[in-house]
Amino acid sequence: MIDLYTLFDYLEWRGDISFAESPINEVDSLIFCAFSYCNIKSLLSYQERKTIKDLYIDYQQIKEDNLFKKSQNRLFQMLSESNRFKEVVVTRYFNEVNDTKEMQIAGMTFILPNDVLFVVFKGTDETLTGWKEDFALSYKNIIPAQEKAVAYLDEILSSTKKNVYVGGHSKGGNLAMYASLFCKEFEKLMQIYNLDGPGFTKEIIDSKEYQERKEKIVTYIPKASIVGNILNQDTKTIIIKSKQIGLLQHDLYSWIVLNNHFIYMKELSKEATTLSNILNETLEKIPKEQKEKIISIFFEILESWNIYDIEKWFGNLLASNHLNKYNLNMEDLALLYRIIPLIREIMKKLL
Numbered sequence: 001m002i003d004l005y006t007l008f009d010y011l012e013w014r015g016d017i018s019f020a021e022s023p024i025n026e027v028d029s030l031i032f033c034a035f036s037y038c039n040i041k042s043l044l045s046y047q048e049r050k051t052i053k054d055l056y057i058d059y060q061q062i063k064e065d066n067l068f069k070k071s072q073n074r075l076f077q078m079l080s081e082s083n084r085f086k087e088v089v090v091t092r093y094f095n096e097v098n099d100t101k102e103m104q105i106a107g108m109t110f111i112l113p114n115d116v117l118f119v120v121f122k123g124t125d126e127t128l129t130g131w132k133e134d135f136a137l138s139y140k141n142i143i144p145a146q147e148k149a150v151a152y153l154d155e156i157l158s159s160t161k162k163n164v165y166v167g168g169h170s171k172g173g174n175l176a177m178y179a180s181l182f183c184k185e186f187e188k189l190m191q192i193y194n195l196d197g198p199g200f201t202k203e204i205i206d207s208k209e210y211q212e213r214k215e216k217i218v219t220y221i222p223k224a225s226i227v228g229n230i231l232n233q234d235t236k237t238i239i240i241k242s243k244q245i246g247l248l249q250h251d252l253y254s255w256i257v258l259n260n261h262f263i264y265m266k267e268l269s270k271e272a273t274t275l276s277n278i279l280n281e282t283l284e285k286i287p288k289e290q291k292e293k294i295i296s297i298f299f300e301i302l303e304s305w306n307i308y309d310i311e312k313w314f315g316n317l318l319a320s321n322h323l324n325k326y327n328l329n330m331e332d333l334a335l336l337y338r339i340i341p342l343i344r345e346i347m348k349k350l351l
Helices: 007-014 026-035 052-059 070-081 128-136 144-158 171-182 208-216 246-250 270-285 288-305 310-317 330-350
Strands: 049-051 089-098 103-112 116-121 163-169 189-195 217-222 236-240
Touching (some): 007 026, 007 070, 026 070, 026 163, 026 189, 089 144, 163 171, 171 189, 171 208, 189 208, 208 217
Parallel strands (some): 163 189
Antiparallel strands (some): 049 089, 103 116
16 A cells, blocks of 8 residues: 655655756646745845755744644745755746726746756635636637736746746646747757646647647646546546545645655546536536626626625525626526536535
């Protein structure tokens, strides 16, 4: 039986091994992506450069000691004490939420001691803007965050001659893929790590850029993945083991590692396959214009309520008269009642 080792065990095993001695691997990508969720926006401006060790000194003044942040705090501390990571420099940090553009994106660049860069895009945050943009992936070929990700990666690539890796978790994985597919200096990229991120519309999959550049993308999804199976993907995909069950396997801290790699699985769970198929088939059958209309109404209602408890959102939404002012026809109403439970299950498990 395989012990349930996680990224924390990896840091204990290999934290004293430098990147010069052992080049970047898939578990390192997991750690960089997990770090992107740490709250450093008040500690680092876009132009500043700080080592993880120095950042942690500042972070101790603002860190939140609650259950939700427990894993992030532990990770930050272990990285700051690890010979492998403590001298890694963090720079070009940005975090942008634009309600007008319906855009949420954050990212940073790590400068490794062995002359390598790792660019990371953060996944969805807790804002409604972020979630609305996520669901826009189902009816838009391009969302504002993807355009911003391309511009950011182009800037990084144009300013360096180093080898560059790109990665992200959840929506961050989608942004990492999109930015890499449409950047100007693709030849500088070594590999793109998509950690359980959603795919693209069929138009993107069929594009010349996707077909010519997809070989550098590796997608990792846990056995019960739903998020990583939303929409279309045509990349090398590796199914991995998690210590969690169901949709909770989306949590990076649950992914099981051994030495410098994940534990690989042969196939997805039946439940994950069934749910993702239902979701994709439902989304595929809905015309783009109607899909955009329904999702826009859905999030407009949530924003107007100004509440942040998703149980209240969904418990009140379908039983309320908030839908009356939108003059929805019977087809729209039927669609809304069909798609909201699917959205609810995904958001409930991931928030």
